[in-house]
Amino acid sequence: MADNAVQFELVSPEKLLLSEEVEMVVVPGAEGDFGVLPGHTPVISTVRPGVIHIFEGGAVKTRIFVAGGFAEVTAERCTVLAEEAVLLDDIDRDQVEKSLQEAMEDISDAGDNSTERALAEQRADSARAKLASLDTQTYQ
Amino acid sequence: MASLKDLRVRISSVKSTQRITSAMKMVAAAKLRRAQENAEATRPYAERMERMLGSLAQSAVTAGTAPPLLAGSGKDDVHLIILVTSDRGLCGGFNGSVSRWTRKHILQLRADGKQVKLLIIGRKGRGIMRREFGDIIIDTIEDTTKPVPMFETAAEIAQRARDMFEAGECDVCTIIYNKFVSALTQDVTPQQLIPFALPEKDDADGETTDEQDSGLESGAVYEYEPDEQEILADLLPRNLSVQVFRTMIESFASEQGARMTAMDNATRNAGDMIDRLSTDYNRMRQAAITTELIEIISGAEAL
Numbered sequence: 475m476a477d478n479a480v481q482f483e484l485v486s487p488e489k490l491l492l493s494e495e496v497e498m499v500v501v502p503g504a505e506g507d508f509g510v511l512p513g514h515t516p517v518i519s520t521v522r523p524g525v526i527h528i529f530e531g532g533a534v535k536t537r538i539f540v541a542g543g544f545a546e547v548t549a550e551r552c553t554v555l556a557e558e559a560v561l562l563d564d565i566d567r568d569q570v571e572k573s574l575q576e577a578m579e580d581i582s583d584a585g586d587n588s589t590e591r592a593l594a595e596q597r598a599d600s601a602r603a604k605l606a607s608l609d610t611q612t613y614q
Numbered sequence: 615m616a617s618l619k620d621l622r623v624r625i626s627s628v629k630s631t632q633r634i635t636s637a638m639k640m641v642a643a644a645k646l647r648r649a650q651e652n653a654e655a656t657r658p659y660a661e662r663m664e665r666m667l668g669s670l671a672q673s674a675v676t677a678g679t680a681p682p683l684l685a686g687s688g689k690d691d692v693h694l695i696i697l698v699t700s701d702r703g704l705c706g707g708f709n710g711s712v713s714r715w716t717r718k719h720i721l722q723l724r725a726d727g728k729q730v731k732l733l734i735i736g737r738k739g740r741g742i743m744r745r746e747f748g749d750i751i752i753d754t755i756e757d758t759t760k761p762v763p764m765f766e767t768a769a770e771i772a773q774r775a776r777d778m779f780e781a782g783e784c785d786v787c788t789i790i791y792n793k794f795v796s797a798l799t800q801d802v803t804p805q806q807l808i809p810f811a812l813p814e815k816d817d818a819d820g821e822t823t824d825e826q827d828s829g830l831e832s833g834a835v836y837e838y839e840p841d842e843q844e845i846l847a848d849l850l851p852r853n854l855s856v857q858v859f860r861t862m863i864e865s866f867a868s869e870q871g872a873r874m875t876a877m878d879n880a881t882r883n884a885g886d887m888i889d890r891l892s893t894d895y896n897r898m899r900q901a902a903i904t905t906e907l908i909e910i911i912s913g914a915e916a917l
Contacts, residue, residue, distance in 0.1 A: 487765040489655035519839035520848050546666050553662050589773055
């Protein structure tokens, strides 16, 4: 492996989504974004819903939205276990707004059913996070 | 004795059965391939999660700060059993064997004075268990495999198990499913979900590989962000869903394998039957011709 690259892996429960060598990757950690360059200290962190930025040649190459998960970083590797991952460019705003609305309705319909309520709230949170990610474009 | 016409009808009906079973075999074979690919695709996630969990859990257990999902509720009174079966039949002993195993397990637990609750995935399992254990079935979850098991469904099931555990409605949760060995073999396997059983580490060679692993992987201790306990509290429920998902995927692959084998046997049996019936049919037709000839000849001789 090249010395100036990080082996970045993005895994969802269903499959290995991405595995490539990148220059730098910025992960939305639970306590703030952190950038991973080669030689990073080993870290295990939770990931909040947000956008993963992959840098190539000093500029953002890919933006991927993740709905939370975990990240494991070692000196030469960065593995993100994501619950849901979509390319930011593939997100359709109208559709997200609709699913947010549906989730809100589900929450009010769920009433006392705690399981359904929790699931609907999760959906709503994920939709909100998607919208927020679309609105704020950090990094160029 | 069946008449010639009866035999003809039977042969054609067996033939159409054979057509169906061989078509089902083809379908199962195609689905099996996809299910196997699916099962393989889920492996990286589970492996990496296990690695993270391993390093976290070990330190939490030694520090005595393990959350209930890992340490258990301190009791062993109420067992929740999740039984994974298929929605559709015609797959040989697939549902029968896993249900039989579960039945034995339940009776054993009862003999030990435990209380048992049953959560069933798949329509077939309900049909089998309803008669004897109808009163302890909490719910049946159907149509989980359309067209393949989805992670969301697994997460919902895991959530339910967790809710019950947290509400004190169960102390131990075990999932029983058909583990996929090969297309021809499935193994009934119980797996304990709550409290989470760490991968075996206490046997001698397990320890050495573990040391090598951690030495290779990082050579250093991880930093945790936020802190260990919070990550663990997040990771454990997620791991639960992943485990449920994995068993569902495995069970689905096993189901297709079992169906393929069963349908292959059925097709062969139908072929044998057609051969036997055709022999009977030809023999009888020949006998009828001979009888007719004899009648004509003896009639002519009598003149």
